[in-house]
Amino acid sequence: MVIKLSINGKGPYNFILDTGVGLMIITDPKLADSISIPSKRTLKIPGLGEGTDAEAYVTSALTIDIPGLVSYDVAAAILKKDLFSLSGYAGMPIHGLLGYEFFTNLAVKISFQDSTITATRPKDLKVFRKGTQIPITIEDRKPYVQSKAVLQGGKIVNSKLIIDLGAGHPVSLEKIIPIYGLPQKFIASANLGIGLNGPINGYIARLDELDIGKFKIKGIISSFPAETDGMNRLSVPRDGNLGIGVLKRFSVIFDYSGGYMYLKQSSAFKEPFEHDMSGLEYYAAGTNLDRIIINRVEPGSAGDEIGLEKDDEIVAINFKPVSKMSLEEIDELFRSKDDRSLLLDVYHEKKLDKVVLTLKRRI
Structure with a gap:
C-alpha cells in the first residue's frame, strides 16, 4: 500500500504504509540531501535477516503532510544504504516506510477492494456493520494479535503475530521448525524476502488453518524462516508475522488508541491461496x-x-x-x-x- 506525502514542504514522495515499522524509515539515502540532519548520530535498527543490524541516521523533527492530514515533530531514520531496493520490487519509486506515526492518533479504515484509506479521530469512528472486533496490543510502537495456527497433522499452536501491512506474504511463523520440524510437504525457498538485516531464508508450506477471532482461514500458505540471531534480539517476543496476503481479504479498521482491529470479510475471503508457479x-x-x-x-x-x-x-x-x-x-x-x-x-x-x-x- 503506497501513499504520497511531503516532508518539510518537499515532495511528494512515495511511502509504503507499513504497520510493521515503529519508526518512520526513509529508505532512499538521497533524501538526506533535502532533509536537515543536525548531527550524524547513528541508530542501529534490529530485525530479521542474515546480516548485521541496519544502520541509519536520525533526523531532526519532521513535518509530514499527507493530503488532509499534517503531522508535526515526527521522528524518522534515514538508512545509510538502500537495503530493500523497494522501487525495483514495487515497480515504482519508493522512498520509505510509514508506520506508527500514521496510526497512533487516528482510526484508520482500509478498503483493499477499492484501494482507499479513510482516517478519522478515534472518537468519530464508525465501525463496520457485521464487522468483528478483535483485540490487539501496541508494543514498541507496533500492533500484535493473538491467533491459532493449525499445522499439517492437526497440531494447534497459539501464536502472537505482529500485524504487518508491509509484508507481502499471508503469514510467517518464526519458531515452528526448531520445535515441530518441517511440514511433510514444503518448498525449500532460498529467499522469503528482505528484512532490515538482509535476505530472509527459509521454507514455504501450507497450514491446515489459521484462526483470527471468529475467522477460520483454510489452506493458508505460510513462510517458515530459518532461525537467526535476529529473532532472539527483537524487542518484543513474538511467534510470527501476519501479512497483507491475509489482510487484503478483509476490510480493516485499526484503532490503536482503543486497542482493537475490526475485520469485515470481503468477496476475496474464500479465494484459494496460491504460491508462485513459475519459480x-x-x-x-x-x-x-x-x-x-x-x-x-x-x-x-x-x-x-x-x-x-x-x-x-x-x-x-x-x-x-x-x-x-x-x-x-x-x-x-x-x-x-x-x-x-x-x-x-x-x-x-x-x-x-x-x-x-x-x-x-x-x-
Whole structure:
C-alpha cells in the first residue's frame, strides 16, 4: 500500500504504509540531501535477516503532510544504504516506510477492494456493520494479535503475530521448525524476502488453518524462516508475522488508541491461496522501472526446466509488453493456474527467444 506525502514542504514522495515499522524509515539515502540532519548520530535498527543490524541516521523533527492530514515533530531514520531496493520490487519509486506515526492518533479504515484509506479521530469512528472486533496490543510502537495456527497433522499452536501491512506474504511463523520440524510437504525457498538485516531464508508450506477471532482461514500458505540471531534480539517476543496476503481479504479498521482491529470479510475471503508457479524471482529495472529482470530461478521449477537463468530479461508475456504491465499483474499471472502455458519473450544470452512457460503448482 503506497501513499504520497511531503516532508518539510518537499515532495511528494512515495511511502509504503507499513504497520510493521515503529519508526518512520526513509529508505532512499538521497533524501538526506533535502532533509536537515543536525548531527550524524547513528541508530542501529534490529530485525530479521542474515546480516548485521541496519544502520541509519536520525533526523531532526519532521513535518509530514499527507493530503488532509499534517503531522508535526515526527521522528524518522534515514538508512545509510538502500537495503530493500523497494522501487525495483514495487515497480515504482519508493522512498520509505510509514508506520506508527500514521496510526497512533487516528482510526484508520482500509478498503483493499477499492484501494482507499479513510482516517478519522478515534472518537468519530464508525465501525463496520457485521464487522468483528478483535483485540490487539501496541508494543514498541507496533500492533500484535493473538491467533491459532493449525499445522499439517492437526497440531494447534497459539501464536502472537505482529500485524504487518508491509509484508507481502499471508503469514510467517518464526519458531515452528526448531520445535515441530518441517511440514511433510514444503518448498525449500532460498529467499522469503528482505528484512532490515538482509535476505530472509527459509521454507514455504501450507497450514491446515489459521484462526483470527471468529475467522477460520483454510489452506493458508505460510513462510517458515530459518532461525537467526535476529529473532532472539527483537524487542518484543513474538511467534510470527501476519501479512497483507491475509489482510487484503478483509476490510480493516485499526484503532490503536482503543486497542482493537475490526475485520469485515470481503468477496476475496474464500479465494484459494496460491504460491508462485513459475519459480522465477524478478525485479523492475531501468530509468522508468519498466524492464523485468530475473534475479533467481528456483531449482526444479517450471522456469528452471525451460532454461531460464539469472539476469535474463522478460520482454513480453502472451504478446503483451511487460512495460505495459504492473508487477502485480505479472505476479498474478505466474500464480494463476496449475499447468497453464504462457508465451514469454526473453532476452537470453544476448538474443531474443520465445519460450513456453508451463506453470507448475509446487505447494
